[in-house]
Amino acid sequence: MQSHSPRLALTGAERRASISLAGLFAARMLGLFLLLPVFAVAAQSLEGGMDPAKVGLALGIYGLTQAVMQIPFGMASDRFGRRPVVLTGLTLFVAGSVICALSDDIFWVTIGRAIQGSGAISAAVTAWLADATRPEVRTRAMAMIGASIGLSFALSLVIAPLTVGWGGLSGLFWLITGLGVVAFVVAAFVVPAVARTPKPENPTKSKVVLKHPGLLRLNFGVFCLHLSQVALFVVMPPLLVKLGGIQTDALWQVYLPVLFISFLFMVPIIIFTEKRRAHPKTLRWAVAGLVAVGLGFALTGTNWIWLLFWLTVFFIAFNVLEALQPSLVSRVAPPELKGLALGVYNTTQATGLFLGGAVGGWLVQSAGNESVFWVIAALSAIWLAVTWKLTMPSMDTGLSEPRTPTAVNTAA
Numbered sequence: 001m002q003s004h005s006p007r008l009a010l011t012g013a014e015r016r017a018s019i020s021l022a023g024l025f026a027a028r029m030l031g032l033f034l035l036l037p038v039f040a041v042a043a044q045s046l047e048g049g050m051d052p053a054k055v056g057l058a059l060g061i062y063g064l065t066q067a068v069m070q071i072p073f074g075m076a077s078d079r080f081g082r083r084p085v086v087l088t089g090l091t092l093f094v095a096g097s098v099i100c101a102l103s104d105d106i107f108w109v110t111i112g113r114a115i116q117g118s119g120a121i122s123a124a125v126t127a128w129l130a131d132a133t134r135p136e137v138r139t140r141a142m143a144m145i146g147a148s149i150g151l152s153f154a155l156s157l158v159i160a161p162l163t164v165g166w167g168g169l170s171g172l173f174w175l176i177t178g179l180g181v182v183a184f185v186v187a188a189f190v191v192p193a194v195a196r197t198p199k200p201e202n203p204t205k206s207k208v209v210l211k212h213p214g215l216l217r218l219n220f221g222v223f224c225l226h227l228s229q230v231a232l233f234v235v236m237p238p239l240l241v242k243l244g245g246i247q248t249d250a251l252w253q254v255y256l257p258v259l260f261i262s263f264l265f266m267v268p269i270i271i272f273t274e275k276r277r278a279h280p281k282t283l284r285w286a287v288a289g290l291v292a293v294g295l296g297f298a299l300t301g302t303n304w305i306w307l308l309f310w311l312t313v314f315f316i317a318f319n320v321l322e323a324l325q326p327s328l329v330s331r332v333a334p335p336e337l338k339g340l341a342l343g344v345y346n347t348t349q350a351t352g353l354f355l356g357g358a359v360g361g362w363l364v365q366s367a368g369n370e371s372v373f374w375v376i377a378a379l380s381a382i383w384l385a386v387t388w389k390l391t392m393p394s395m396d397t398g399l400s401e402p403r404t405p406t407a408v409n410t411a412a
Contacts, residue, residue, distance in 0.1 A: 097176045149322045
């Protein structure tokens with residue numbers, strides 16, 4: 001199987017769909033991630049913004065409404081088509097962003113964030129990409145979306161402090177509104193229309209996807225990853241300001257070199273993983289890295305140099321996992337149930353986002369910053385144990401492309 005084989009090369013239509021959908025996803029996720037590096041500090045300018053629990057709720061409520069709406073939006077896209085459902089979700093995202101931009105009270109920002117999250121289009125977008133690509137190249141296309149998420153997070157850490165320094169929290173929400181509009185235009189006019197995958201004569205039953213051990217492990221993993229991410233960034237911005245003696249609008253001076261170094265490590269890891277087909281092994285090493293990050297922050301997080309070191313390790317692990325996990329889900333899920341599988345995956349991701357903000361804010365208020373780091377270490381250790389038995393599903397005989405009645409049982 002050669003990489004230059006025409007059968008394994010993206011066609012023009014597949015390339016256009018992959019790039020445009022990854023761009024759409026990146027714009028929307030950037031709108032989400034822009035808050036993480038600065039919100040805990042910038043929210044202090046709002047009425048009620050000095051309460052860590054309220055700030056954590058405002059940060060995480062997006063994930064709660066995402067969790068509630070992901071599966072309904074995914075199912076609606078199966079019935080009514082991907083484009084109209086995605087456009088509806090982006091309209092809600094823009095409306096919620098405008099409410100946040102016009103608010104000076106943490107309560108109304110929380111309401112706006114909830115409306116933002118109700119436009120839960122992640123499953124519909126990834127199902128759209130699955131419709132637009134052949135099985136032989138679908139993993140590569142899915143990995144583009146995973147990489148776009150990591151890139152969006154990286155950009156947010158640089159752009160957010162600069163934007164808050166220029167226009168305050170309101171200016172940041174107006175930028176998020178603009179990104180939502182850009183994503184709407186891309187969905188409406190750039191992404192090519194494609195026929196949805198026809199249902200097979202003997203479709204896989206939904207309960208197979210819901211009970212499949214490989215998918216359950218991946219779902220639990222994305223839950224842990226995003227809970228840890230949001231909880232960490234309830235703590236991190238104030239800690240960087242305190243230990244580094246810098247202003248919020250100068251945080252990009254910390255994030256930029258850390259991110260540059262992390263990407264230097266992440267790219268060869270991904271290339272090696274794809275070349276050796278070592279996805280599960282790399283995933284386990286990345287999760288082990290998160291365990292080390294939690295312990296490192298807890299034990300040495302009051303030292304500026306160690307703080308920067310562990311922050312770099314976190315970004316390496318996060319970006320690797322964001323690229324690997326969607327790729328593995330795309331290999332495991334059957335074509336006729338990709339919407340369901342991706343809906344469940346994104347629901348668990350969104351649940352992690354919500355609990356990360358809520359739990360992180362509560363822990364900081366009740367037990368201090370170190371408690372967040374210990375929880376991240378413990379949760380990552382559980383994830384590592386759960387992921388230990390994950391194996392590589394076959395591109396030809398795995399659940400994603402079943403050839404025999406026993407394929408489902410051999411893909412775990």
